[in-house]
Amino acid sequence: MPHSTPAAISAELAAFMVDSEWTALPASVQNEARRATLNWLGCTLGGCRDDTTDRLCATLVDFAGPPRATLLGRGQSSDALSAALINAVSGNVLDFDDTHLATVVHPTAVVAPALLALAEQQRSSGTEFLHALALGIECACRIGNAAGAAHYEGGWHISATCGVFGAAAAAGRLLGLDATQMNHALGIAATSASGLRMMLGSMAKCYNIGHAARSGLQAALLAARGYTSSARGLEARRGFLHVLAADGADAGAVTRELGTQWEINALAYKPYPCGVVIHPVIDGCLDLRAEHATDATAVASIEIDVNPLAIKLCGNPAPRDGLEAKLSIAHSVAAALLDGAAGVVQYADARVRDPALIRLRDRVHLNADPVIGKEQARVRIISASGTTHELFVPHARGSRGRPLSEVELDTKFRGLAGGVLAPAQIDTTLGVCAALESCADVGELARAAAGLPQEFFTS
Amino acid sequence: MPHSTPAAISAELAAFMVDSEWTALPASVQNEARRATLNWLGCTLGGCRDDTTDRLCATLVDFAGPPRATLLGRGQSSDALSAALINAVSGNVLDFDDTHLATVVHPTAVVAPALLALAEQQRSSGTEFLHALALGIECACRIGNAAGAAHYEGGWHISATCGVFGAAAAAGRLLGLDATQMNHALGIAATSASGLRMMLGSMAKCYNIGHAARSGLQAALLAARGYTSSARGLEARRGFLHVLAADGADAGAVTRELGTQWEINALAYKPYPCGVVIHPVIDGCLDLRAEHATDATAVASIEIDVNPLAIKLCGNPAPRDGLEAKLSIAHSVAAALLDGAAGVVQYADARVRDPALIRLRDRVHLNADPVIGKEQARVRIISASGTTHELFVPHARGSRGRPLSEVELDTKFRGLAGGVLAPAQIDTTLGVCAALESCADVGELARAAAGLPQEFFTS
Numbered sequence: 001m002p003h004s005t006p007a008a009i010s011a012e013l014a015a016f017m018v019d020s021e022w023t024a025l026p027a028s029v030q031n032e033a034r035r036a037t038l039n040w041l042g043c044t045l046g047g048c049r050d051d052t053t054d055r056l057c058a059t060l061v062d063f064a065g066p067p068r069a070t071l072l073g074r075g076q077s078s079d080a081l082s083a084a085l086i087n088a089v090s091g092n093v094l095d096f097d098d099t100h101l102a103t104v105v106h107p108t109a110v111v112a113p114a115l116l117a118l119a120e121q122q123r124s125s126g127t128e129f130l131h132a133l134a135l136g137i138e139c140a141c142r143i144g145n146a147a148g149a150a151h152y153e154g155g156w157h158i159s160a161t162c163g164v165f166g167a168a169a170a171a172g173r174l175l176g177l178d179a180t181q182m183n184h185a186l187g188i189a190a191t192s193a194s195g196l197r198m199m200l201g202s203m204a205k206c207y208n209i210g211h212a213a214r215s216g217l218q219a220a221l222l223a224a225r226g227y228t229s230s231a232r233g234l235e236a237r238r239g240f241l242h243v244l245a246a247d248g249a250d251a252g253a254v255t256r257e258l259g260t261q262w263e264i265n266a267l268a269y270k271p272y273p274c275g276v277v278i279h280p281v282i283d284g285c286l287d288l289r290a291e292h293a294t295d296a297t298a299v300a301s302i303e304i305d306v307n308p309l310a311i312k313l314c315g316n317p318a319p320r321d322g323l324e325a326k327l328s329i330a331h332s333v334a335a336a337l338l339d340g341a342a343g344v345v346q347y348a349d350a351r352v353r354d355p356a357l358i359r360l361r362d363r364v365h366l367n368a369d370p371v372i373g374k375e376q377a378r379v380r381i382i383s384a385s386g387t388t389h390e391l392f393v394p395h396a397r398g399s400r401g402r403p404l405s406e407v408e409l410d411t412k413f414r415g416l417a418g419g420v421l422a423p424a425q426i427d428t429t430l431g432v433c434a435a436l437e438s439c440a441d442v443g444e445l446a447r448a449a450a451g452l453p454q455e456f457f458t459s
Numbered sequence: 460m461p462h463s464t465p466a467a468i469s470a471e472l473a474a475f476m477v478d479s480e481w482t483a484l485p486a487s488v489q490n491e492a493r494r495a496t497l498n499w500l501g502c503t504l505g506g507c508r509d510d511t512t513d514r515l516c517a518t519l520v521d522f523a524g525p526p527r528a529t530l531l532g533r534g535q536s537s538d539a540l541s542a543a544l545i546n547a548v549s550g551n552v553l554d555f556d557d558t559h560l561a562t563v564v565h566p567t568a569v570v571a572p573a574l575l576a577l578a579e580q581q582r583s584s585g586t587e588f589l590h591a592l593a594l595g596i597e598c599a600c601r602i603g604n605a606a607g608a609a610h611y612e613g614g615w616h617i618s619a620t621c622g623v624f625g626a627a628a629a630a631g632r633l634l635g636l637d638a639t640q641m642n643h644a645l646g647i648a649a650t651s652a653s654g655l656r657m658m659l660g661s662m663a664k665c666y667n668i669g670h671a672a673r674s675g676l677q678a679a680l681l682a683a684r685g686y687t688s689s690a691r692g693l694e695a696r697r698g699f700l701h702v703l704a705a706d707g708a709d710a711g712a713v714t715r716e717l718g719t720q721w722e723i724n725a726l727a728y729k730p731y732p733c734g735v736v737i738h739p740v741i742d743g744c745l746d747l748r749a750e751h752a753t754d755a756t757a758v759a760s761i762e763i764d765v766n767p768l769a770i771k772l773c774g775n776p777a778p779r780d781g782l783e784a785k786l787s788i789a790h791s792v793a794a795a796l797l798d799g800a801a802g803v804v805q806y807a808d809a810r811v812r813d814p815a816l817i818r819l820r821d822r823v824h825l826n827a828d829p830v831i832g833k834e835q836a837r838v839r840i841i842s843a844s845g846t847t848h849e850l851f852v853p854h855a856r857g858s859r860g861r862p863l864s865e866v867e868l869d870t871k872f873r874g875l876a877g878g879v880l881a882p883a884q885i886d887t888t889l890g891v892c893a894a895l896e897s898c899a900d901v902g903e904l905a906r907a908a909a910g911l912p913q914e915f916f917t918s
Contacts, residue, residue, distance in 0.1 A: 056686065058684050059683075059684045063540045065523045065524045080522060154702060155698075188663055191670075194674075199688055199689055202646075202687045202688050204687065211674070215670070225515075226514055228661045229663035229666075238614035239655065
């Protein structure tokens with residue numbers, strides 16, 4: 001039995017965001033908010049010196065306001081709205097951030113940067129931050145559930161279009177909005193929602209994420225100043241769900257079992273910096289290579305059976321650079337078999353253009369099989385001599401069926417932060433994050449992960 | 460015969476924006492760019508001290524960068540991105556800005572504020588400004604033509620969704636982008652396009668315009684720094700036109716007769732600060748009232764025949780405040796018959812709540828007639844004694860069939876600027892605008908219209 005009538009979905013969601021109490025959250029939710037923070041922070045440090053982030057910073061430097069929010073890993077600060085945008089791009093550029101698999105929403109990539117920038121400016125506590133983060137992630141994922149496949153298939157970059165609501169809700173919570181203001185914040189988010197999926201493969205992909213983070217934070221700030229919008233931005237006949245998801249939207253999913261069913265518990269953390277639907281394929285390749293000591297140069301053919309969505313998203317047989325390679329099963333297979341790894345270096349431009357890798361890549365064949373789940377894959381490696389090794393991966397590493405452990409998350413963070421923070425800073429950041437619930441000022445986390453100044457930003 | 464294949468629309472549009480020469484533009488286009496500037500400037504001064512603008516400024520003051528662009532009528536400056544947003548909201552809040560009737564796009568409201576903020580910062584000449592403005596308006600209106608009714612009927616606020624391209628193109632022109640960069644700017648604009656039509660009637664309506672102005676300017680600035688996007692943001696299978704206008708889009712309309720047919724020549728300037736589809740109705744009411752000395756208190760019934768779109772957009776029979784009244788035929792009819800005017804004061808909250816006006820408003824009956832054009836109306840006033848007066852308006856004042864004269868435009872400007880600028884400043888502003896083509900630094904125009912500082916902005 002649904003808890004809400006379709007007439008009041010925005011209002012009910014807003015009231016939940018305002019009334020929620022930290023102590024009433026399940027321990028699993030509280031814990032996952034901390035894990036999501038750590039994973040996001042690592043991804044942001046890994047991406048903070050990417051060329052994409054550099055160009056964004058160089059663009060904004062002449063327009064940014066008083067420096068009150070840290071640009072993570074860049075050793076400088078900016079105004080919170082600019083910091084939300086920049087840190088969001090840093091956190092998404094490597095395609096290493098978390099995923100809500102049911103919707104393919106990457107919620108933390110949008111919510112966390114908007115929230116941390118605001119939290120640092122207003123010296124919020126660690127618990128306030130974790131609570132608002134959990135609520136914002138919940139908001140983004142639930143709207144993703146409601147918009148559903150019709151929205152994604154329609155061409156929308158769902159992490160951005162649904163993430164903007166999460167950023168608005170999280171920031172609104174931290175600003176102490178009342179239920180009416182929160183509803184207006186959601187309405188302003190609805191009318192700010194943008195981002196085309198076709199931008200995947202160009203710098204504009206992570207701009208979508210950054211633009212959503214900035215727009216969501218701005219929506220909450222506006223609502224706090226009494227700025228108004230429609231009170232039914234989600235469910236109205238011409239609201240977000242109908243206009244951007246047409247008749248495919250299940251509006252009731254936004255508030256169904258709200259407060260009892262938590263979507264944050266469904267987050268998956270990536271072990272590889274590429275499209276999440278490629279992960280089970282990489283698992284299969286790495287495991288077969290390890291088990292059979294596969295000689296990649298003697299491989300005649302590699303047959304990959306995957307869910308049709310994986311081919312739709314990542315079927316590119318000939319990526320031209322690292323950005324495109326992150327969305328290429330063929331490249332990932334070849335790199336995993338040649339290198340025995342699928343890390344940041346395997347998606348560098350130079351690796352993508354290696355002739356030996358390209359030769360192997362051209363031997364990869366993809367088969368769509370709707371019976372295979374999105375976190376599953378079957379890999380068959382056929383050698384020149386005719387030997388065939390086959391492996392079915394039932395749960396990708398990092399998926400809900402095989403979640404990353406605390407140690408694996410720490411290891412991932414250390415790997416990503418290693419090029420940006422000194423060893424002592426890494427330890428400090430991990431320590432602050434582990435004890436975030438007892439941290440009086442979450443700005444400590446941002447400052448621990450600040451890193452050294454980047455010359456490019458001073459342009 | 461179309462000039463372009465569907466495969467290269469974004470690229471062809473970008474090349475046109477880059478290659479266009481001022482001296483090759485028809486004199487009518489050059490002149491209309493100046494008229495559009497003057498009309499927009501007046502609307503901006505009229506709206507610059509609205510509560511909506513105040514709340515926006517109060518929100519942004521803590522986040523704004525170095526003051527290099529004037530906040531028109533507010534006596535202060537801000538960074539160009541914030542100024543673009545704020546001035547765009549000022550210029551649209553009164554619903555008094557220009558209209559491209561074929562699409563109901565209000566192009567200058569988005570393009571001009573983005574452009575003027577940038578032009579002031581980089582001290583562009585008046586001709587450079589007018590040229591870029593004409594190109595940006597052309598871009599927005601042509602994309603509106605291509606997206607067409609399917610887009611608008613789908614629930615999109617077309618001025619914002621198409622305006623963002625215009626702002627990007629105009630700013631990109633002023634930044635001297637090459638054709639590839641301009642194409643990327645258009646792509647970033649495509650993935651930034653947002654704005655729901657349902658927000659009309661709340662503060663979020665003009666936020667859509669402001670958000671588009673800021674996003675468009677930011678898209679051009681990013682492209683100038685080498686930020687990339689899809690090169691086929693408009694026409695690709697999952698590009699703007701397909702995702703936001705589905706199969707209703709006529710992609711070829713973007714570039715058809717580009718450079719020979721100019722949409723800027725189709726701009727209409729409003730004589731009344733309300734939805735443009737209400738204008739012929741007001742004309743009819745004012746003319747009948749003047750001709751027959753109508754006693755509004757003795758009116759039994761008013762029958763209005765209009766295009767169905769007018770009722771869809773402005774059929775609200777009982778607006779609760781000034782914002783809603785701007786989109787209400789019934790209110791406009793009652794106010795015009797009672798006051799003999801339809802100016803800013805007729806759309807003030809207090810006027811909307813006047814019991815005598817509400818009594819007359821309730822006697823207004825609307826009939827949809829698809830034979831009647833969007834700039835036409837038939838008004839029948841039936842008195843308590845049974846006398847009927849009827850008038851058919853073939854061309855609304857301000858429409859293409861009955862354009863506002865130079866004198867009417869000056870008068871409109873003086874009326875709007877009167878509450879904000881001193882008389883000498885008004886004369887100076889009109890003088891700079893009239894001679895814009897010979898102005899060495901368009902910042903003169905912004906500074907002439909700066910007005911006195913607003914305390915609220917210092918919050």
